[in-house]
Amino acid sequence: MSFKLIVFQGPSASGKSTLQALLDIPKVVTWTSRAPREGEVNGVDYHFVTKEIMCEMFEEGNMLEMTKYQGNYYGTSILSINEIMIGQQMKSVVMDANGVKILKERFHDKILVIGVTADKEQCRLRLLSRDTDDKEVTRRLASYEEEMSTLSQCDIVIYNTEENREKAKRMINYIKRGLVEDNELL
Ligand SMILES: Nc1ncnc2c1ncn2[C@@H]1O[C@H](COP(=O)(O)OP(=O)(O)OP(=O)(O)O)[C@@H](O)[C@H]1O
Numbered sequence: 001m002s003f004k005l006i007v008f009q010g011p012s013a014s015g016k017s018t019l020q021a022l023l024d025i026p027k028v029v030t031w032t033s034r035a036p037r038e039g040e041v042n043g044v045d046y047h048f049v050t051k052e053i054m055c056e057m058f059e060e061g062n063m064l065e066m067t068k069y070q071g072n073y074y075g076t077s078i079l080s081i082n083e084i085m086i087g088q089q090m091k092s093v094v095m096d097a098n099g100v101k102i103l104k105e106r107f108h109d110k111i112l113v114i115g116v117t118a119d120k121e122q123c124r125l126r127l128l129s130r131d132t133d134d135k136e137v138t139r140r141l142a143s144y145e146e147e148m149s150t151l152s153q154c155d156i157v158i159y160n161t162e163e164n165r166e167k168a169k170r171m172i173n174y175i176k177r178g179l180v181e182d183n184e185l186l
């Protein structure tokens, strides 16, 4: 049985979205109450909604999982995951450790969890170069240790530092090749 969903987990700015883009398979669009960053598009990067809508969706049972991160909600709709589990199109998603735990409990054999790490200082510098203000950098890095301590739930871990950049890309290419071989519809 081939994987249905490739999940990226790891600390903020470790490079999850970068590696997800390199893997180049369709993304699950998750939901958030945070404001879009410059260049982000509603329905493509996230479904950007209010906190109230996120809470309503959760209370009405439409969320498979929802987490609070930096004062905002992030969550995955049940519909988006069910569609993948019954369909043929493999997809990828970026999620924090809490979300991954729930997905693993529900869909253990159908998901491949890729942990992405980098040194804390490199993550800090990357966040600063993303125009993140000092307070937000501190808040984002506050969960660094927790994300690192839960990497044991990942199936593969990629050390995505500056020095390892090319190696990380090659690892993603190897994974992609294996996935294509495993799933003729990719
Ligand atoms: N191996 C690498 N070496 C140097 N910079 C990198 C590397 N991988 C990614 N980056 C850069 O680090 C920044 C953060 O990457 P990315 O947005 O992919 O991280 P993320 O883990 O998805 O972050 P977040 O969880 O905060 O959304 C980007 O500017 C990206 O270009």
Ligand SMILES: Nc1nc2c(ncn2[C@@H]2O[C@H](COP(=O)(O)O)[C@@H](O)[C@H]2O)c(=O)[nH]1
Pocket: 009, 010, 011, 012, 016, 030, 031, 034, 065, 066, 067, 069, 074, 075, 076, 094, 095, 096, 097, 098, 099, 100
């Ligand atoms: N549990 C979930 N975590 C999610 C989901 N979508 C994103 N995320 C996590 O949030 C952080 C921060 O995202 P950012 O876009 O503000 O940088 C990200 O690193 C993911 O780990 C989700 O649906 N569920």
